[in-house]
Amino acid sequence: MSGRTADGPRPALLGVRHHGPGSARAVRAALERCAPAAVLIEGPPEADALVPLAARDGMRPPVALLAHVQDDPGRAAFWPLAEFSPEWVALRWALRHDVPVRFIDLPAAHTLAMPQDDGSTDTDRATDGAAPDATDVRIDPIRALAGTAGYDDPERWWEDVIEHRGTAPDGAHPDADPLAPFAALAEAMAALREAYGDGGHHRDPLREAHMRLRLRAARKEFGDDLAVVCGAWHVPALARRTTVAADRQLLKGLPKAKVATTWVPWTHRRLSRHSGYGAGIASPGWYGHLFSAPDRPVERWLTKVAGVLREEDYAVSSAHVIEAVRLAEGLATVRGRPLAGLTELDDAIRAVMGDGTDAPSSLIHDRLVVGEVLGEVPDDAPAVPLQRDLTRSQRTLRLKPEALERELQLDLRKDTDAGRSRLLHRLRLLGIPWGEPARSRGSTGTFRETWQLRWEPELAVRVAEAGVWGTTVHTAATAKATTEATAATSLAEVTALAEHCLLAALPDALPVVMRALADRAALDTDVGHLARALPALVRSVRYGDVRGTDATALRDVATGLAERVFVGLPPACPGLDADGAAELRGHLDATHRAVALLAQEDNPPQPPAGPRTGQRTAPPARPADLRARWADVLRTLSERDTVPGLIRGRATRLLLDEGALADGGAERLMGLALSPGTPPADAAGWIEGFAGDGDSGDGGMLLVHDTRLLALLDGWLTGVPDGAFTDVLPLLRRTFAAYDTGVRRTLGELARRGPTTTTPGPAPAADTDTPGFGPGLDRDRAAAVLPTLRLLLGHGQRGFDDLTEVAS
Template sequence: MTSRTAPAPTAWPAEGPLLLGVRHHGPGSARAVRAALDAAGPKALLIEGPPEGDALLPLAADEGMVPPVALLAHAVDDPGRAAFWPLAEFSPEWVAIRWALAHDVPVRFIDLPAAHSLAAATDPGWGEGEDEADGGEGALRIDPIAVLADAAGYDDPERWWEDVIEHRGTTAPQDGADPGGPFAPFTVLAEAMAALRETYGHGGHARDLVREAHMRIQLRAARKEFGDEVAVVCGAWHVPALAVRSTATADRALLKGLPKVRTEMTWVPWTHRRLARHSGYGAGIDSPGWYAHLFSAPDRPVERWMTKVAGLLRDEDRMVSSAHVIEAVRLAATLAAMRARPLAGLGETTDAIRAVMCDGSDVPLGLVHDKLITGDVLGEVPDTAPAVPLQRDLTRLQRSLRLKPELLERELELDLRKDTDAARSRLLHRLRLLGVGWGAPEAGRGSTGTFRETWRLRWEPELYVKVAEAGVWGTTVLSAATARAEAQAVSATALADVTSLAERCLLAELPEALPVVMKALADRAALDADVGHLAQALPALARSLRYGDVRATDTAALGDVAAGLAERICVGLPPACTGLDADGAAEMRGHLDGVHTAIGLLPRAEELSGRWADVLRKLALRDTVPGVIRGRAVRLLLDDGRLAEDEAARLMGLALSPGTPPADAAAWIEGFVGGASGGGMLLVHDERLLGLVDAWLTSVPASAFTDVLPLLRRTFSAYEPGVRRTLGELVRRGPAAGGRPARGEAGVPGFGAGLDEERADAVLPVLRLILEGEHV
């Protein structure tokens, strides 16, 4: 950026400092500020903002600084205590900063220091704890814009502001003509705010009085240094307070005794979506993309906006022609005239787009709102901006692994056999352990092998705070994740928490943390006698062993602990399954499935599987065990080939015999064929089992049927529609000899009378390829 000297005005336009009251993030205010500064040429510029940011202001002129950006302040000893001051290209403060840097004019922030505002956020003795900047969650109890709009006869404050400020000069911005002069809007707005302050005082925010006292002190210091030719850019609400005559002694008295914390500050990228949320500097504007367009359009803003919308809809394969654009512009202008507006605003353009380009539908209009009215803009900050060491290490890793932080959510498929993908996986898992939720793992659509991972990534500006907060654990991602894991292992009290931590340590490859985690795991496992807790912990250990194999990690100690847990579960599970209520039985059934899967993954799987099968047989035959667990035990034995089909049918017959209460029988059925465990296909292929279920169901007394119906509905509703349809067809055909549902000679579509070995053999080559790919 080329610097030049500020133009010397023929006459200073104010008696004393030039107070430019603005609405934060208002493009009309931003244009007016630029015009006023060009006309006045102040010797110094003061801006509402935290003074700790003064040293960072020169970075605003860096070519690598692309708004929207935000000043981030956080407490040194408590990085989670933080605040943002976001700025967009159409923010008056940003325009003023860039103007001052371009003209070599000294520029400073004059608001209450962040050291006080961050301390006040947790100090109940001062202020109300609202957001530091206007318009956040702790917004003024009166909305000055709404009051002025109501006085002007408008029912919509945004529409009034657009008409009076945002559309000012947009009809002919090239000639720069403004009938009221460059200072007129500020004069009028200051008078309006003075009337409001006269009526409402501080408007319900006592903290504003303290902030304004600090601003006046800084203004006096600037006038002493530069004279009266000082310009101030601040929220219009504060202008009357800065113009009022007060003494330095009175202002210092308001600031006396304020709480204070050590703070650090930097620039961070921001987004239009965050501007559309209610946080900081009156953010919470509903249409940052529209405001950015109004600020940057050199002329004919409505025509240019309609052209943008047409381009977006065409990219989505919607039929939008030039004629649509012309007609939409005409309709927007007509609506503005009917509504007595000087220029078509967002409401008129949106109505025209809906009617002309979207055929009256709100569905494509939602895309326009998301992509253009709000927008997917993510700012950039140069590398020279200060940052905590952990953030610098993370930035280095992001670049080396080609994982650029992006605002838009995207899916990332990783193949852990590749070095780069494995390193990406380690980074994402380490960040999750540190509480930096950049990525969330998801179930992949393709292979279920352990060498594949699927992540959903999305970078939010708040993650910079999370990184700063995690910086207390170390200066690099690896050292911080290691220290955090060790601390969590020492403080964890539940066995499941430690097993989950061990799993995450293996995924993140934290070899130095594993000894601490393993010791904690062994200690908790030895002390925990609750079989439910042991059963809940075992699956995570089994998964960890699989992950260790893929990542070539030594998991011998983990395997010993897991085998010990499995032994204890086999001993304690049968007694733990007696005397359970319905909720306890359902929970234990889930543990049963988890342990059954986990044992097959342990190093001593063959030996442990035999013991586990004995446990399942005990559960299947013990009458004191709830039916849902007995049925599930029989099903698991059958699936593993440890129970003959005839024996499974016999046990089902006993469970569904007339002497069994209907509720217990229904619970047994749920355990045997319920849920998404493939029970429906089992009934389709084994007509004998289906006949037993059908015979029992038809024999349930009418008085008991209502009680078992919810359980049965839950059991069969989980089946795929095709499975339910086939079962219904089999049952509709009725029982044949031997009590089995009969098949017609043609059979049920898709099922033959016997096994077609030739067709079955044709599947083997494809199955072999799949299995070989899984174990590469």
Template sequence: MSDEVRGTTRAGAGPLLLGVRHHGPGSARAVRAALEAGLPRAVLIEGPPEADALVELAADEAMRPPVALLAHVVDEPGRSAFWPLAEFSPEWVAIRWAADAGVPVRFMDLPAAHSLAQRETEDAAAGEPGEPGAAGDAGAVRIDPLAVLAETAGYDDPERWWEDVVEHRGGGEDVFAPFEALGEAMSALREEYGTGGHDRDLVREAYMRIQVRAAQREFGADDVAVVCGAWHVPALRQKTTVAADRALLKGLPKAKVDMTWVPWTHRRLSRASGYGAGIASPGWYGHLFSAPDRPVERWLTKVARLLRDEDRLVSSAHVIEAVRLADTLAAMRGRPLPGLTETTDAIRAVMCEGSDVPLSLVHDKLVVGDVLGEVPDSAPAVPLQRDLTRLQRKLRLKPEATERELELDLRKETDAGRSRLLHRLRLLGIGWGEPAASRGSTGTFRETWRLRWQPELSVRVAEAGVWGTTVVAAATARAESDAIGAGALADVTALAERCLLAELPDALPVVMRVLADRAALDADVGHLAQALPALVRSLRYGDVRGTDTAALGEVAVGLAERVFVGLPPACAGLDQDAALEMRGHVDSVHQAVGLLGDLGAGSAGSVGSAESAAASSGGETARSGAATAVGAGMRDRWYSVLRVLGQRDSVAGVVRGRCARILLDGGELAEEEAARFMGLALSRGTEPAEAAAWIEGFVGGGSGGGMLLVHDERLLGLVDDWLSGVSDAAFTDVLPLLRRTFSAYEPGVRRTLGELVRRGPAAGGASSAVTGAIPGFGTELDAERADAVLPVLGLLLGVAVGGGAGSGSGAGVSDGRGDGNELVGVG
């Protein structure tokens, strides 16, 4: 190959060393120009040699960067490393140029088999393609070559220096000159700083030199191009012997590894994500690489389009003014062209009216970006990954880098399948989706998920492959293992709930056997109370999904009975922290008992002789009646336990107050009796701290206690009288408790309570309800005014309107189907 063809004098110069900055669009363009000018017969790229068999996939039309090479230890998939490549990465440009030119490509870095064997205790997803210390140098003080060069040039920002000297540099006649200059700069840095804290690079560079020598013997001394991090160029120029290099490699540990291509994202290319070889603005760099001309104008047009999509008033005039301002700023700052700093300042001033709020959106969506790459189906993958890909296509659930909300209706087959898949992946530790609160319906047939595919999830899939070759098989095996190894009873009940949500019937027998054994041996009421809610939720979801939950029903009822028996003695002699925890247990059990009663308890599992009789008769009416009887009986038992707790002096005040409040809300405690309970709790003989704790339990904890005091002046008067009689010394002690209680109220509720206390008792006395103090409240229901709302309610719901509160019949708004889903009237 002649020098005239190469475009420069390189005869006898050895391999063409192209030192680059990883993920630098300027380096990528320079590499492409150098390869087109040099026309090498082989290209060596910094990366693991195990990827040589995968390099041909880069030419596949279905391969769309950003992508990454993923290497993981076969027996321990969690020990892994990534080598990400973007469209603007010099390595990717070199690979594509070689593929188009028919030139062989080989990776020349230390094999992943060695580097992963040395990284047993390091982060599994922090590998960097060719940056110093790709696998990490624990405890080493490492220098940033770009930062040192930028500081030497008088720049305080390495990114801005790189833009000025590389990204904004026009093409010259000698396409190899920039690489020579950068190599000389790195040589000076290495003379000054030695390895710069990258001691493991000595081994990597020894292996690289051996690979370069081998390629030169095969293709010719001057016909090999090497694309590597600029930091390594001085080491590759170093004159060493083969024996010396092999001595550095002797005795390296080795592991069996697999390698494949996986999708990557711009967000994970960002240095802010923890990726050491990352850049601050991958979206901006991608734009610089792909824009054929006028990059600033095109960038600001993108920004305007994004802001308009977010309903901000941005016109073409804004774009024109922003371009002018960016050019002016660049000239004032002595920069060859506007960079990201200038365009950002112009966007803030012109398009965002000085606000950083819309500017943060621009940074997130464009400067960083959410581009997700794609990998062809022919890429190697573990069987579990292939099954997951098949399910994603079947359910039309495409992985995306942007976070999005997914609303599911479990009554639809496709949505139910999506829910099962997401729940099974969560069981496997693959957090593609996270459950979120539904904004629309609270029904159990609705689910809301937040989805975002992160590149490291590919590692989680590889790790989960040890449990099975399909998603359902792997999730089942993982659930069974987790049940056997679970430490607490609540963990097992939560696992049972997750198995039902994921629809894993084969795992349930094992989970239920472990659950029954743990429940029988666990005598801690706190543990039982923690376990019950998840178990009851499992019954609820099992009912919605048509799952047989008979065994769950039996365990839930038995667990509830044990809580009823053990709760009174467990609530005695508690300190403040334990009492607050027990109050939470009481709330959880109350919710669980209510839901268990609504489900009919026995409908999920045979409970008692009444249910057995109903089952044997086969009558749905009898079955429903038996279930209702079981639910009502359970509620009665629970209310009797609460009454015992509420009247027992040895029980902590916060628990007694909560029990009294639950009884009042459930209609089991008359208002007069509730007032008597409060009067006893706030009597002169009660310690002020205990009385304050009772108040916290009765009207605190987000229970709507503020509105209760607003509407019942008797209770408010009792609290006011008690607080007025507390001594100065005791008041200091009870103030934190009272502040915690009343600070949880809405501002309007606090304001109304203050007005009521300032006004004093109403005209009817402290025992009367609020009458004239607050307009709109009366002593009893106004039936005529209540009836007036029914036509509007019927119009909103689109259903027929029945009799109102004044009809005395208890009829209300009906949906016309007569299926028991009627809305009872106000009366």
């Protein structure tokens, strides 16, 4: 298939390693020498129409060709290209010289129609000699050549022989003939294929047959003056003499699908992954530096390193850089390397700039060796309508995609931040997790949101998949929410969907979701399901108020659901085993929080009538007082002997925290639970429910400050029979191990000193020698802090008056 002239073989077969800067420089030099009439590149032929976009100013690598099945966008494949990829260099050279470009690999229409064995085009790109993954049984040619040369590390051999070519201090290329390296590499690959056979990935024969057919077609169109840029492994197959009939026979009957192709941004971090991308490289940032540095790559690299370390407040001077350069070059000389590689540079950084620690090296690896670079593509690149709407929204909201993970704080009282929140929630509903909610720092208000943002290249596929729901993010999220509401089978699914609809501001979907919610709630009789659904429903009511959404219907459903939980909870408790009791305890806590929030929503603070009278407008009457009804349920649970001790103890604790127990009520219930007639295991469960750290984390502090409860607990514990003590010890250990170290130490001191009383009644005066205890409540001193407390908590006048009433 190839002839030879004085300038070299025709066509010129330029075997490369994908994402190799040495290969990229050699390809550029070879193209300058050959000046071909056309350039053929390993890639999907469907991308031929996208070639002109690579010359646009808005195109900045790393980028990738994306092909996906139009009817099933989830079946997709990427062909990533970095600035230092030989294919990208060849593509840009051809565009600058107005030379036609053709992609010659097996069409994506066939590749994506074949059964997916994790051998998609991403994996197939391991054909250049990169370490193959588990689906590729072909030998690793780079490892084989490195072993022949006496190297135990194939990456180090490749760097020394290929990547460091042309990176001499003066920047001069050492080869007089730019085609010589490709001839040598082709000869080596031919020897490997002869020794080990052509066996490799099962698609290699198909791909090579199609490449030969495309090469023949190009020779008819442009003549023999061609340059072919492909993985080095394929060069012997392309040079092999075969017949057109034989190649067509191999491709006969292949499945075919209708595909769409486009350019999408890529990242250096994604290039560095070996899982899911067989031709991934370990150090894209370093390779990019080797490719772009005009001269003295070691000195320039260590200067970059010094700049990054100074930004992180490391004391790095010019003297450190000079000394690190000398050490790296000395190590390369001792190790017989033509140029200091990453191993030598890392050793020099650790020794000179890091004082022997690995901290600087880890930082440099993330920032420079890999790097967080996100490419860009032109606005007029082909895209589904949903992607175009998303791009417009990102610009309007000034929310630019970035490869580096960053935290975004939102104040929902601001229009722009509220719009950002709606967009991110709608994308999550569509299965496009650009942002993930995170815990807010410094504020627990419902008008605050915190997000962790990171744009991954694979999200482009998610956007294409979501395009079936609509042409805009809003309409697509609405359509998906209504469909999921109809298809949902559990109450928890529908309540979570209702929460998402309010967060994403989808008023058109909410009525459908509410109907489904009412239907599921009416049919579900499992109190566990009802209790699990209630918190999300109540949160949705709060979110609706914060975002200005009418949540009246949702509030009514939440109230009805709470009442059903009140009725069904007591009958569900008797007869539970330990695991069932533990699960129900979680539902008890969640319902308690939900009732408190729902009561706040039902009784919003009223503005004062005037500063003189201090009178307030009475809240609207409620058909049922949720707090009072919930307190009755807790009392029932706390006093019923058939209820497991864990649940009785937790109900007692919740009543105590709410101030719903009469004086001595907690001591009475604790005395009954720890009476001699109670089985020790049940009593230990009661203690775990009562004194275990809940959401407030103050279970231990309760015992520290209430010596009567501590005395009851101590008296019971000392009276547990020896035979039963071993059984209750794990429960007690689990309870007390959750306390802070200081709390456990204080409890130990109080137990050693001995409690002051074990009988119900007014609390005795605490021991004045005990740190943190006083002789009693000083109401004047307590009232003095109320104004400051009001400011810290952000309460209005009503909250201040309530605090005053409590203090008085």
